[in-house]
Amino acid sequence: MTTPVVTTHSVTRRYPGAGRVTALDGVSVEIHAGELTVVAGPSGSGKTTLISVLAGHERPDAGTVQTRLGSRWHETSFVPQSLALLPELSIRENVELPALLSDRTGSDTDELLRTLDLAHLADRLPAQVSGGEQQRASLARALRLSPALLLADEPTGHQDPARVQLLLDVLRAHAHAGNAVVVASHDEQVIAGADRVLTLRDGRLAADTRPAAGSPAPRG
Numbered sequence: 001m002t003t004p005v006v007t008t009h010s011v012t013r014r015y016p017g018a019g020r021v022t023a024l025d026g027v028s029v030e031i032h033a034g035e036l037t038v039v040a041g042p043s044g045s046g047k048t049t050l051i052s053v054l055a056g057h058e059r060p061d062a063g064t065v066q067t068r069l070g071s072r073w074h075e076t077s078f079v080p081q082s083l084a085l086l087p088e089l090s091i092r093e094n095v096e097l098p099a100l101l102s103d104r105t106g107s108d109t110d111e112l113l114r115t116l117d118l119a120h121l122a123d124r125l126p127a128q129v130s131g132g133e134q135q136r137a138s139l140a141r142a143l144r145l146s147p148a149l150l151l152a153d154e155p156t157g158h159q160d161p162a163r164v165q166l167l168l169d170v171l172r173a174h175a176h177a178g179n180a181v182v183v184a185s186h187d188e189q190v191i192a193g194a195d196r197v198l199t200l201r202d203g204r205l206a207a208d209t210r211p212a213a214g215s216p217a218p219r220g
């Protein structure tokens with residue numbers, strides 16, 4: 001097994017406020033390159049919080065997070081549920097944007113647009129395409145610099161089954177090219193296509209499995 005790209009050790013994340021929610025409770029996981037890891041679990045189980053901690057966007061209240069990636073921003077891409085497309089830029093300009101901020105080559109924008117079935121929409125604004133098309137555009141942008149770690153929060157929520165398969169194929173290809181891909185999802189089709197499934201319940205890691213192998217993943 002390779003050195004993990006990111007490792008969490010007994011990570012706990014609490015949100016302050018009246019309810020003081022414990023969103024993650026002592027979660028220890030290793031994320032490896034070359035795998036599509038799906039974080040599954042019911043609504044509110046901590047999926048978004050875990051991938052935000054893995055991305056470095058959320059800091060744990062207890063426990064530690066180790067990454068072998070440096071602080072170079074282009075190594076990590078995050079597709080939020082909100083998608084965060086810039087409304088005044090076209091779909092093509094949104095996808096191209098990371099390349100304007102970096103000297104890395106990455107993937108070709110037009111090739112990504114074709115692969116994600118967006119080429120015919122390239123000159124439209126985000127408001128002029130569907131929710132599913134916006135979702136694919138946000139993923140295309142995240143892939144533009146070919147990140148070593150790609151995290152995506154429910155990236156198939158607006159897709160029909162054929163497009164879920166398309167996104168799954170794209171995510172698996174990126175992982176199998178030697179990158180770590182982590183997707184928060186409760187879509188059964190995505191879970192079935194994962195190399196590894198981390199299941200959360202009430203902020204705890206309830207299961208760590210490899211669906212294709214049909215056996216628990218090695219831990220630790």
Ligand SMILES: Nc1ncnc2c1ncn2[C@@H]1O[C@H](COP(=O)(O)OP(=O)(O)OP(=O)(O)O)[C@@H](O)[C@H]1O
Pocket residue numbers: 015016017021022023041042043044045046047048049050184
């Ligand atoms: N900013 C916040 N302030 C307070 N509580 C929060 C905050 N963000 C999340 N929570 C709570 O933390 C818990 C975990 O939330 P999280 O968004 O990680 O779950 P999730 O599994 O991604 O849910 P979903 O599938 O609905 O997106 C939930 O109980 C949620 O209400």
